[in-house]
Structures are given as C-alpha cells and as structure tokens.
Amino acid sequence: MNIYVLKCALLIFFSSATPLCNGLLNIFLNTEEVQKLLGLDAELYYVRQGVINQYALNFVIPVSSKIDSLHFTWQNLGNLPLQYNINLDVQHYEAFDAPNLNISKTGLVPTSDQTFSIHLPCTALISSESDVLISINIALIPTPVALKIRRKKICMKIETGLNTQAVDAVPIRINSVKVFYYAAVCAGILAATSVMCIACVYVRNKQTRTAEEAPTNQSFTSFLPTTIRNPTTSSSYSSFRRMPSYSLIEERPTSKDLQDRIAELTIQRCRVCLQNVILEGTFSRVYHGTYTNEGTVEEEVLVKTVTDHASHVQISLLLQEGMSMYALKHPNILSILGVSFQENSSPFLLYPFHNYTNLKVFLQKCKMCSEGVAHTLTTQEVVDMALQIIEAMNYMHKKQILHKDLAARNCVVDNRLKVQITDNALSRDLFPSDYHCLGDNENRPIKWLALEGLISKTFLTRSDVWSFGVLLWELTTLAQQPYVEIDPFEMSAYLKDGYRLAQPINCPDELFAVMAYCWAMHPEDRPTFVQLQVCLKEFYMQLTRYV
Numbered sequence: 001m002n003i004y005v006l007k008c009a010l011l012i013f014f015s016s017a018t019p020l021c022n023g024l025l026n027i028f029l030n031t032e033e034v035q036k037l038l039g040l041d042a043e044l045y046y047v048r049q050g051v052i053n054q055y056a057l058n059f060v061i062p063v064s065s066k067i068d069s070l071h072f073t074w075q076n077l078g079n080l081p082l083q084y085n086i087n088l089d090v091q092h093y094e095a096f097d098a099p100n101l102n103i104s105k106t107g108l109v110p111t112s113d114q115t116f117s118i119h120l121p122c123t124a125l126i127s128s129e130s131d132v133l134i135s136i137n138i139a140l141i142p143t144p145v146a147l148k149i150r151r152k153k154i155c156m157k158i159e160t161g162l163n164t165q166a167v168d169a170v171p172i173r174i175n176s177v178k179v180f181y182y183a184a185v186c187a188g189i190l191a192a193t194s195v196m197c198i199a200c201v202y203v204r205n206k207q208t209r210t211a212e213e214a215p216t217n218q219s220f221t222s223f224l225p226t227t228i229r230n231p232t233t234s235s236s237y238s239s240f241r242r243m244p245s246y247s248l249i250e251e252r253p254t255s256k257d258l259q260d261r262i263a264e265l266t267i268q269r270c271r272v273c274l275q276n277v278i279l280e281g282t283f284s285r286v287y288h289g290t291y292t293n294e295g296t297v298e299e300e301v302l303v304k305t306v307t308d309h310a311s312h313v314q315i316s317l318l319l320q321e322g323m324s325m326y327a328l329k330h331p332n333i334l335s336i337l338g339v340s341f342q343e344n345s346s347p348f349l350l351y352p353f354h355n356y357t358n359l360k361v362f363l364q365k366c367k368m369c370s371e372g373v374a375h376t377l378t379t380q381e382v383v384d385m386a387l388q389i390i391e392a393m394n395y396m397h398k399k400q401i402l403h404k405d406l407a408a409r410n411c412v413v414d415n416r417l418k419v420q421i422t423d424n425a426l427s428r429d430l431f432p433s434d435y436h437c438l439g440d441n442e443n444r445p446i447k448w449l450a451l452e453g454l455i456s457k458t459f460l461t462r463s464d465v466w467s468f469g470v471l472l473w474e475l476t477t478l479a480q481q482p483y484v485e486i487d488p489f490e491m492s493a494y495l496k497d498g499y500r501l502a503q504p505i506n507c508p509d510e511l512f513a514v515m516a517y518c519w520a521m522h523p524e525d526r527p528t529f530v531q532l533q534v535c536l537k538e539f540y541m542q543l544t545r546y547v
C-alpha cells in the first residue's frame, strides 16, 4: 500500500459516489482554483468521469472578500452531446455588482477542457456573507442531473480612510471545509493515481523546490515538502513562502517577576489545613483542604505541593509553572489563590476549590462505567465543554499568554460540566505517561505538541490551537492516550508524513473536521480560537435545534 493511500484512509470519512447513467463528464476545480480557495495543491472533482462526488458537493466553501471570481473546469468525455444550463442564485444582490458568467447560460458541454468563470465582485457598500448557489443542470437521458454547488461569499464594506489592514483582520467565518476537502481530494487521489506517478511527481517537486528555494523562515524549512498534496499535479510552493503572520508571545515570568508574584500571593502556612489527597505522583501531592483568611472566613482550597524527595529543580519548576497563569481572571480559568513558601519546607500552591475533578481523571471515570449507569458525554456536552475552553484560551491569548500545555490533565471540571483551565504545575509527575524526553533533559508533552514545537521548540498561539485539537480528541475518546502505538521519537516524522489521530468512534464528522483542522501542518493554516468559537457555536446550535 502506498503512503498516500494510508494518509487518506486516516482522513477520509466516506464518499458516496453516484455514477451518472450515460454521461461521461468531468466537472472540477483546477489546481489554481483550489489553491486560491483552500490553499491546497490539488484538483477537486465534483464529477469525475461521470461519477458524482456528493461529498464534495455537500460542503460550502467560504470565499474571502479578496476573491471576486470563481472558476470551474469541465469537459464532455463521451460521444453524446450534453446539453447544460447554468443558474446563479445570490442571496444579497445589493452586495455585488452584476454577477457575470463568461460562457453562455445554456449550451453544450465542450468536448475539450474548458475553464469558465463566474465574476462576482463585491460593491464594498455593505458587509455581508452571501450564500451563492451555482446550479448546473445536465440534460442526461433518461434522467437529467442537477448539481448544486455552494459558496459563501464574504464582502466587506470599505469606508474611505479605513486601511486595508483593518479589513484583512476581520475574522472570516470558517466552516470545517478545508478538512473535508483533504478528504475529497484524497478520494480523487485514490481513484486516479499509481505509485509510479507519485514517484515521478515527487522527484519533480523536489527539483522545482531546489530551483525555487528562497531563504525563508528558518524554522519552517524543515517541513516544507511534506504537506498533503495531490501527486498528480505539479505543485507550487507559493503558499509556503508567505511570511508567518501569527503572533509569538513570550510569557514565562523572569525570576524578578516571579519573586514579586510570590511575594504578592504569599499566605501564612498555619492558615492552611490539609485534608485528603486527591492526586498523587512520585513526588507530588494534590490535596483538598481549607484556608482561613484574615477575616476568618474558611474557604475550600486545592493545594499542590511536593514531598521531601523533590529536588530543587522540581520545586523551582513547580513555582514557575504555578505562577504562569497568575493574575488571570476568567470564569473558565482556575487561577492561583496563594502561595506559601518557607525555608526548609515544601511550597504550597493554593487554588480555589469547588468540587471539581481533574478533567482527565473525570473522563477516564466516565469511560470505566460507560456500560453501566454512569454518565457518558453527549456530543452536545463535549461541544459545550470545548467552547468553555475556547473562551478561556481566547482570553489568555488576549492577555499575551500562551498556555503551552493545553490538555485534559490541565483542566478541571465540576458536576455541572463547567470546565476550567489550569496551569501545568506537577502534571509531569502526576501524569507521567503524557510526557517524554527526546534525548534532552526536557520532559515535554510530545503527543500534544504541534509540529513546530516538536522540531524547533517554537511556540506560537496556533501551537495552542493544535493542542486544543488533541484535547478535543481526548474529550471524544474519554481520555484515551493519543498515538499510543507511536514511539515519541517517531512523532515528528509521523506528523510530517501527514498522519494524524484517527476519527474516534461515535465522533461526528463535523467535530472531527474541527480537530483535524487544528492539526494543519503549517501554523497559518490552522484556525484561530476566534474562528473555532464561531465554528463550534454554529455546530452547537445545529445540535440543539432539533432537541
């Protein structure tokens, strides 16, 4: 089996193909068009040799305000003439200058390859998102076929004086389209390519690349040539030459900061009363306890601490990581309440406690009794939890803080399924199988890390997005270990080859598409948390609409 087939097997959900009775016909988007709309080097077939890709027809491709023409390529491959008629239906006519088709609305499908365009320029008078429906009817005998191709065209109102940058920054609504297109594109590859062909094109790609290679961003060159691509077409690397525009935020407190923060949060040890152990590692302990503050009000707390076996390094890491989310105030973030740090004894980190459980532990418990009476999560609950996490991440990123270790183990959840993100202090010791060293002394959450983090230890806001995808996968699998069968040392090669986590059983396609979208090779191709929010909110509404 060749590698592309394997890759596709991971990404494909299903593709229902309906053969047209007696029309041999191609209708597709050429490479240029797919590159323009979806940033992929591939062709996308709506009809290939008379076989309709229903799956591709079902997805609505968003069209950014900067693109004002849509292109389709078609050809009649058979001997019988095929009569067509094309209709265009636009939702907000006032947003567009007269839409215009550069072929006749009715006629015969050409017998040689023809590209036609639909010119749909925005007026820039109003901002809108319009559904555009392109109906192509082919008069086949005995039954005519009606293909409905959909686009969502975004138009921006441009006011004089507004700079273009501001216009660009308006979040574009994404659907989970891209991923579905990987799948659709893959379906095409499966149908049409041989190993030979792949070999040829691979060599050709390599040559093109050497010839065109320009000095680009160092940290990304190492995984340039391995995005999922269609081997039947020659590829352009234009999309990879863009300079990254995502933000890079530095957030670890300096030691001066750290001391200030500790000073500010210091509480008296005698006011803390430890009760029972909630979680336990080789040298870490997490307790439930109480804290009596100045006004003698007793409040319940969670206490993270270490045993006497802990080394200096471990203690300083506990403090540093415990302080990483200091001063964040958000309903979905569990931020630190106080620290007690005394000579000759282990530090205590205090967090407010309100009957929550560690999310990973909670999910594993759900799993253990999922056959019995206990609670299993519905899709709606999963999406709701995901949305809470997104809110928190949005807030953190706004505060210029990267999480860097977003995972179920670093969240807590209560019995009403309210989720809060926490820092990762002690997680390495409490969940040792989630962390690995790759030859260095750094114990990292390898299986949650984005490719750039694995390869060059770069960390971007979109690296948190990647981890969020894995967290979503944890939610839908009730905290299975991701990539159990993969050696941590092999992870970067595995990801570079285009492999990803498989779709969990019972996980709806829409949700899996969101995850897979978070795992785009190139950080810029991943959604932002703002986009994820729009996308999942919409999905949530769809779910609740029929209840």
Ligand SMILES: *[C@@H]1O[C@H](CO)[C@@H](O)[C@H](O)[C@H]1NC(C)=O
Pocket: 102, 103, 114, 115, 116, 117
């Ligand atoms: C329609 O326009 C596109 C691009 O603007 C061009 O590539 C194509 O050849 C045109 N098709 C016809 C039939 O004129």
